[in-house]
Amino acid sequence: MPAAPPSERRFELPGVSLAAAEWGPPNGVPVLAAHGWLDNAGSFDLLAPLLQGMRFVALDLAGHGFSDSRSADASYNIWQDVGDLLEVADQLGWERFNLLGHSRGAAISMLLAAAFPERVDKLVLLEGGVPIVGNAEDAPAALAQALRDRRSLSRKSGRVFADRDTAIGERADGFSKVSPEAAAILARRSLRAVPGGYQWHADQRLKGGSEIRLTTEQAAAFVRHVRAPVLMLLAEQSPFAGLALYEDMISRFAEIEVVRLPGGHHFHLEGAEVEIAERIRRFYGVP
Secondary structure (H helix, E strand, O other), X not given: OOOOOOEEEEEEEOOEEEEEEEEOOOOOEEEEEEOOOOOOHHHHOOOHHHOOOEEEEEEOOOOEOOOOOOOOOOOOOHHHHHHHHXXXXXXXXXXXXXXXXXXHHHHHHHHHHHHOOOOEEEEEEEOOOXXXXXXXXXXXXXXXXXXXXXXXXXXXXXOEEOOHHHHXXXXXXXXXXXXXXXXXXXHHHHEEEEOOEEEEOEOHHHHOOOOOOOOHHHHHHHHHHOOOOEEEEEEOOOOOOOOHHHHHHHOOOOOXXXXXXXXXXXXXXXXXXXXXXXXXXXXXXXX
């Protein structure tokens, strides 16, 4: 029997309206999920139905999917998403909750767990968990480039494709390669019909550099402040595999289990979702 589709919900936050997909019973284990860069809540369409007993709320982060873009004077630094997740948890009435994030969403989730350890019970990190760091000496040049990017990208709207299949094929072979089936799932929330064809919906400003990046020392401080038990699931073909920064940061978590599974960066959309779900249920203590 096919899993029931998620219900749709919107959260009205100061300055932005966010869309979300919800699975599971209202009294289930509360899990707030954040997707990766230029993806959307559909990133969890295969995984969430397997997490029985959980109230799984997956956001379209600002500028993605069915959510609003940030205002013209705003930027897309990840700490703004941290504040958005906290506001959503408050609107859900969750004093304590669990976090699950993929890639960029994993970094956002880690920062939230570190900044508000009293709110987070457990933390699941899929293919991520540490923000991209910068060097202090490079900060002036990085700020200048980010401001140039923002001015340039604010005038762009993204490429228009003649048909859906071409657009989905482009995403499958894009910046972070995914299977055509996974790209088709992401298309449900992000591919829009526009004059002349189809266009992937994501605020183009998301493609610019960050105005300020945390240094390695600052990122390490966040990791050390995470008090929740952590389950980190990494793909065997992970782009983070073997990176000295990741190995160092992993060693700084107070309580972490690291598991490597077959697949690539979007393994939760490409065949590993059953094993991932089993490990998450065990970690959350849900049968």
